[in-house]
Amino acid sequence: MKTKKWLVTAGVLVSTGVLLTACGGGSSTASEESVYSYVYATDPDTLDYTVTNRASTSEVTSNLVDGLFENDQYGNLVPSLAEDWTVSKDGLTYTYKLRKDAKWFTSEGEEYADVKAQDFVTGLKHAIDSKSEALYIVEDSIKGLKDYAEGKTNDFSSVGVKAIDDYTVEYTLNAPESYWNSKTTMGILFPVNEEFLKSKGSDFGAAKADSILSNGPYLLKSWVAKSSMEYAKNPNYYDKDNVHIDTVKLAFFDGSDLESLARNFKDGAYTGAALYPTTTSYPAIEEEFKDNIIVSQQDATTYFMNFNLDRKSYKYTSKKDDAQKTATNEAILNKNFRQAIKFALDKAGMNAQMNGEKLANTTLRNTLVPPSFVSIGDKTYGDVVTEKLVTYGTEWADINLADATNAYYNPTKAKEKIAKAKSELEAKGVKFPIHIDLLVIETDKNDVARKSSIKQSIEASLGVENVVIDLQNKSEDDVNNATYFATTAAQKDYDFAISGWGPDFQDPSTYLDILNTDNGGMLQNIGLEPGEANPKIQAVGLDTYTEMLKEANKEQDVKVRYEKYAEADAWLQDSALIIPTISKGGRPQLTKVVPFSSPTSDVGTKGDATIFKYKKVQKDIVTTKDYEAAREKWLKEKAESNAKYQEDLAKHVK
Secondary structure (H helix, E strand, O other), X not given: OOOOEEEOOOOOXXXXXXXXXXXXXXXXXXXXXXXXXXEXXXXXXXXXXXXXXXXXXXXXXOOOOOOOEEEOOXXXXXXXXXXXXXXXXXXXXXXXXXXXXXXXXXXOOOEEEEOOHHHHHXXXXXXXXXXXXXXXXXXXXXXXXXXXXXXOOOOHHHOOEEEEEOOEEEEEEOOOOOOHHHHOOOHHHOOOOHHHHHHHHHHOOOOOHHHOOEOOOEEEEEEEOOOEEEEEEOOOOOOHHHOOOOEEEEEEOOOXXXXXXXXXXXXXXXXXXXXXXXOOOHHHHHHHOOOOOEEOOOOXXXXXXXXXXXXXXXXXXXXXXXXXXXXXXXXXXXXXXXXXXXXXXXXXXXXXXXXXXXOOOOOEOOOOOOOOOOEEOOEEXXXXXXXXXXXXXXXXXXXXXXOOOOOOOOHHHHHHHHHHHHHHHHOOOOOOOEEEEEEEEOOOHHHHHHHXXXXXXXXXXXXXXXXXXXXXXXXXXXXXXXXXXXXXXXXOOOOEEEEEEEOOOOOOHHHHHHHOOOOOOOHHXXXXXXXXXXXXXHHHOXXXXXXXXXXXXXXXXXXXXXXXXXXXXXXXXXXXXXXXXXXXXXXXXEEOEOOOOOOOOOOOOOOOOOOOOOOOEEOOOOOHHHHHHHHHHHHHHHHHHHHHXXXXXXXXXX
C-alpha cells in the first residue's frame, strides 16, 4: 500500500478490517501450529519491494523483509533491524546500529548471509538505478540523491547513505525531517543483499517466490497466481517469539461470490470474513452472529475518483468518433464541469452497495488527507481545510468535511454547475451530452454495484442530455492493466476512475505530493507524466498547486507548514480534479483474530492490516462486546504509550 502506497482499485477490499489492527484480550488456541486462513484479491506483478510502490506487492513483501523500524500495536516506531539509533542535534544525520543476529534466508529457509549495513546502500542504489516508483519518498530528503537520480553525477558514494562498518548505517539529509524514521518502513529503504542481487540479475524481484531473500518473520513457501499464497513462519527469525501464527494460507478471491466469505468462515475454513449487508444471505448471517459482528475503524487510506486530463488510449470506450473524444477532454478540463460531477456523486449511495444502508456513511471521506491525520494548534487538519475551502466560493459555505459525512452531494448545486459548464463549453463548440468511460470489473459483483450507483447518481443529478457515464464491463486483468498496473500515463484507458492512496510517512505531504507535477506518485492516474511540459497542467492550475506544495514543503515551522498544506488541500477540493470518496475500515466483519493484537500505523507498510507478525488467533469468534471492551482498553493504553514514546525520542538526539 501505496504502497503505502498506491492501492488497488478493485471493489473487493477483502483485506480491510478483517485483519483487525492494533492489542487486547481473547483466549489463544492451544495448538502451537497456529494457522491463519483467508483470501487476497490482487496478485502482485513484482516482488521487488525497492522499486514498486503498489500495495499488492508491499502486502506480501512486508511480511518477508524487515527494515530499520516496524510498528508496535500502539502505532509507535520500534527498532527492527536497527538495534539502536541516534540523530544529530541539527537533525541532519541519522545513525543506526544494526542487530547482529539478523540473517538472509532463501524461500526454502536456507541461511544465505548476515544482514549488514552495506545491504541498505545496495538496496537504495538498486532502487534508484531501477527508476523506482517510490523515488519521490526520498529524493528530496537524502543528500546528493536527486543529483544521482537525474544523472548529474554517476558516483553513488556522493549520496548520503553510508555503511560506516558492517553493522552501522548512516543517512545524511538535506534538511531536518521529524518524520524521517517513519520513511524507513517503506520498501525503497529496505536492504538488499548484493551477492543475491547480482546472481538473479533481471530476475530479482520477479513474480515468483524464490526471486528475493527474506530476513523477516515469514517465508513465502508457495504462490500460484489467481489461486493461492502460503507463508510459513521463519523458524530462525531473530524475533520469532513475536510470531504467533505459524502458517498463513490465502486463497484468491475475485469478488464473484461475496457470500462465500461468510460461508467459508462458518465452515471453519477462514479465520475471518468481510460481510456484505446487501447480499441475500446477510439477514440470516446477522441473526446467527448478532453478538459477533464488528464494525472496524476507519484507517488513513483514501480512495478517490479522478479524471484523466489527457487520455491517449481508447481500447475501452463507447465514444463513436474523435469529436466525442475531444468533447469529453474539453469538459474534463472545465472546472465547473468537474465540480458538477463532484456535487452529483452520491458517495453514500455508492458505499451502500457494499456496506448496506445502515453503514452507508461509516467509511466516507471528504479530504485527501484524513481530517484527523495531524493537528494544527487546537484544531484538526480537517477543520482548517474547511475554513480555507470557504474562501474559494459560496458553494462551499455549508460543507462539513468530517469523516463519515456525505459532504459534497448536492443535486441542486450540481445542476447549477453543469449549466455554467454547458454555457462555457458550447461557446467553444462542444456538443452535449458528454460521454465518460468508467471501467468495471465484470466478475466483481461489488464493483459492478458501486459503479452502477455512480452512474445512476451522476446521470440523475445532471441529466443524460448533459452527461452519460458509459460503464465498460471488462475482465479483472483488462481493468487492472488499464488502471492499476499501467506504467505510463498514455496507458491509462479511462475518463474517470477510482484510485487509492495510503500514506508513506507522518506528514500531510505524503498525500498531497501525489499530484506534484515534478514527481507526483499518482500523476499518471490523471493522465500526466511527472516533469513533462504539458499544457493541461496550466489549463487546470496544477502549476499553482505545485508551487503551493513547494512553499509548504520547505517550511520548518510545523504549524505554519500544516496550515499551508491545508490551503493546498482546499485548493485541490475546489478544483475537483479528484473527489475523495471512502477509506478502508468502517465495514462489518466476523473474526477470530484477537482484537488489537496486530501492529498498527497510519503510515508505512509495517503497521498495515495485512502484517502477520504479532497477530494472534483465538479459538472462539470475537464477540462485539469483547471487541468494544478491548478497544476502550487499547485506546487508553495507546495514549499512554504514544506519550512515553514522544518523551523517549529526546534520548536519541546526540
